[in-house]
Amino acid sequence: MPQSTDNREIIGALALTLDVTGFGITIQDHSLSYLYVDNLPLGWRKSEGSADDDVSIYGAMLGEKLALAKMALLASGDQQRLTMLVGNRAISFSINMLKNPDQELRVVTVVQDITKVSRREATISTLLLELSHRSKNMLAIIQGLASQSAKHARTLEDFLPAFTGRLHAVAGAQDVIVDANWQGASLHEMAKRQLALVSSDSDIDISYQGPDLELDSNQSLHIGLALHELAMMTAMLQVSQRRRITFESGGSKNVFVSWKSEPGPVDPALNTGFGPVLLERVVPMALSGTVLYQASSEAVEWRIDFPLKVATIRKPKKLRRRGE
Numbered sequence: 001m002p003q004s005t006d007n008r009e010i011i012g013a014l015a016l017t018l019d020v021t022g023f024g025i026t027i028q029d030h031s032l033s034y035l036y037v038d039n040l041p042l043g044w045r046k047s048e049g050s051a052d053d054d055v056s057i058y059g060a061m062l063g064e065k066l067a068l069a070k071m072a073l074l075a076s077g078d079q080q081r082l083t084m085l086v087g088n089r090a091i092s093f094s095i096n097m098l099k100n101p102d103q104e105l106r107v108v109t110v111v112q113d114i115t116k117v118s119r120r121e122a123t124i125s126t127l128l129l130e131l132s133h134r135s136k137n138m139l140a141i142i143q144g145l146a147s148q149s150a151k152h153a154r155t156l157e158d159f160l161p162a163f164t165g166r167l168h169a170v171a172g173a174q175d176v177i178v179d180a181n182w183q184g185a186s187l188h189e190m191a192k193r194q195l196a197l198v199s200s201d202s203d204i205d206i207s208y209q210g211p212d213l214e215l216d217s218n219q220s221l222h223i224g225l226a227l228h229e230l231a232m233m234t235a236m237l238q239v240s241q242r243r244r245i246t247f248e249s250g251g252s253k254n255v256f257v258s259w260k261s262e263p264g265p266v267d268p269a270l271n272t273g274f275g276p277v278l279l280e281r282v283v284p285m286a287l288s289g290t291v292l293y294q295a296s297s298e299a300v301e302w303r304i305d306f307p308l309k310v311a312t313i314r315k316p317k318k319l320r321r322r323g324e
Helices: 007-021 054-058 060-076 115-152 156-179 187-198 217-236 274-287
Strands: 023-029 034-038 080-086 089-099 105-113 204-209 211-215 243-251 254-261 290-295 300-307 313-316
Touching: 007 023, 054 060, 060 080, 060 089, 060 105, 089 115, 115 156, 115 217, 115 274, 156 187, 156 217, 187 204, 187 211, 187 217, 187 243, 211 217, 211 243, 217 254, 217 274, 217 300, 274 290, 274 300
Parallel strands: 204 243
Antiparallel strands: 023 034, 023 105, 080 089, 089 105, 211 313, 243 254, 254 300, 290 300
């Protein structure tokens, strides 16, 4: 290794490192007199030519705590760590002891503004708690779907496709929620995803009327489940031609979602099983809404009115699954 680097170059390189990393550093002798101060946050600095102490640099309260920690370091030899709130900033102090080449004791304090790190850790902790809460809710919903699907199934062969379909509906709703960064899922996108699970574009035409509402996660999940049941029921209509669905939404704070399929002979199963229970009781209860549901030779029709929690409502538009 080249030996031409002198102390000034080393000090310059270290000063640059401190500036880039945001660390500050102080060096004191065994009597806690300051020898060197560089790059402290919040404008803290040593006065030129004065015999500064911790109180004169950091203020009375923080300075006294740091002085006590440094005396504990000198007494025990153990590293001391403090994290202090100064105004709205979180500042960490790592207080260490070393000996210089002449074997003289030095107290070296590394100072860092960790406000962003603390906020990030707090955010991560909050997100983990929210994830745990959402996971427990999801498991409870899946458990309820499993038990109710089993209760209303006549055989195991009836249960498996019904429960699997509802499980896929939950997963599809979650995909829409995640795609929207948990901020407000698109009602129209929810309908498209749920229809795609049970039919192809060649089977069903759907027209969208009214604004594309933005739903919160709970609304998205339960509306997704309802739309899955409606899509399954529409697929059961005994017609050979393409099925047509009118999907309407509107309102402001109290909104409505309406689904109406074309006329056609209706399978008797549309009025039995867990599907009607979910549409008439489970979803309205979860959304604090009121509902109208009927499945007859005229149509499969469902309308729910409920309070909208996400403020934004998209601009009105009219879409078709295959384009117009």
